């Protein structure tokens with residue numbers, strides 16, 4: 093009956109065609125896009141999307157694409173597995189790739205090559221091909237961003253009715269095209285501090301969606317800091333139960349200090365749920381437990397782990413490097429962290445550790461003696477003690493098949509074998525680490541700290557930590573500047589950091605993130621010769637329409 097009414101309405105009411113064109117010049121810009129705008133393939137409701145029904149991962153990616161097309165345009169596609177004539181067809185295998193024994197003999201694929209995909213649009217429709225499922229996902233995201241956003245009032249509503257009495261048929265014209273794409277860097281990350289402010293699992297999922305939209309494949313999850321311990325450790329239940337809470341709001345510096353207790357933590361089950369969610373979006377979660385500083389939330393629960401000295405206050409309080417219980421504590425924590433997170437790298441923090449307490453602490457000084465650490469004129473004894481802790485943890489992680497990552501301070505006491513360096517105090521730490529043949533992730537404050545203001549006029553913006561990082565500056569970052577060619581292979585990639593001292597709500601997080609992540613995604617994905625800020629700026633409005641459609645905030649001004 094319902095169908096009959098719709099058909100009758102379609103016959104009786106004036107039918108108008110709402111046709112718009114897809115634009116493949118999305119953000120980040122694919123490596124090669126060649127289009128023939130004179131010829132188009134038209135997509136509309138009722139057409140099919142084909143995939144291998146025996147392949148669950150491909151099915152999931154086909155479903156993602158179907159949902160995204162409906163969300164942005166209202167066009168409803170049928171899931172038509174194995175239909176060779178379907179309008180959109182997903183398949184594994186790239187033309188020209190070797191198969192069987194020949195493939196085994198060929199040079200192994202780089203991680204970037206494993207993400208490669210092609211999209212071909214012609215009379216037969218849209219053919220997506222990729223070496224691996226991740227490539228199908230990347231291709232689906234490219235098509236999603238290529239879509240025009242059809243205003244809801246222009247769509248046929250559920251009842252088949254229309255706005256203003258007109259019956260709209262939505263049709264998207266896809267110009268004939270060949271697209272070939274793969275990313276520049278293998279590590280394309282974004283970080284979120286969930287200690288200074290706690291964000292619910294539902295929001296972390298949305299954050300992961302935003303990363304996936306930008307081709308990011310790493311989520312650096314800052315789980316602990318002075319202000320709150322967020323990771324459940326089953327052997328030490330008080331750590332999150334008590335260390336996850338503070339007596340009052342964290343917004344003191346913004347003049348918003350109150351007496352309302354604030355906190356929360358993630359259970360291991362919730363972490364596993366997020367890991368699964370991230371994996372379905374081809375994102376690895378890199379968990380960070382920050383030590384030996386930035387750890388007052390744990391010291392509050394286990395004061396015995398502090399140095400036994402007077403007059404060490406606030407964030408100068410750190411784990412005692414000489415107390416054997418410290419290493420037991422850390423191994424308990426990192427052991428459970430490894431049980432939960434499958435990430436090939438685990439972040440141990442290591443940043444901003446004041447050493448005043450260690451210089452006066454009898455246990456720390458005894459440990460320095462016991463280890464036979466000597467003044468080498470380059471690294472202080474206390475920095476060497478921190479390196480000893482890093483090395484202990486690195487070998488503990490290695491036994492579990494993981495590599496250690498640390499902030500660039502881990503260079504200060506001498507680098508740890510196999511350790512990855514996250515270069516945040518500029519790029520010099522990263523350049524030095526690459527010189528020593530260590531892998532590096534570039535995340536310098538000047539280009540990658542999204543807790544900074546993005547406009548000069550602070551009054552027009554929500555709170556930020558200070559400083560100034562406009563969109564243009566993010567876009568201008570070249571991570572390989574200053575790195576000799578033979579050492580460039582050590583730079584795995586780039587990441588933005590979002591510290592949340594002043595950011596307490598999801599829409600504020602999005603505001604700080606977007607559109608700066610759009611700019612960073614071109615640093616992460618595109619070759620330098622593809623980059624052009626004016627061209628990027630012209631491509632941004634379409635993505636902003638998508639943000640509006642999915643209800644995601646962003647900074648509307650641009651500097």
Ligand code: ACM
Pocket residue numbers: 443444499516
């Ligand atoms: C940092 O921003 N302290 C790594």
Ligand code: ZN
Pocket residue numbers: 398399400411412413414415449450453454455456457
């Ligand atoms: Zn000590």
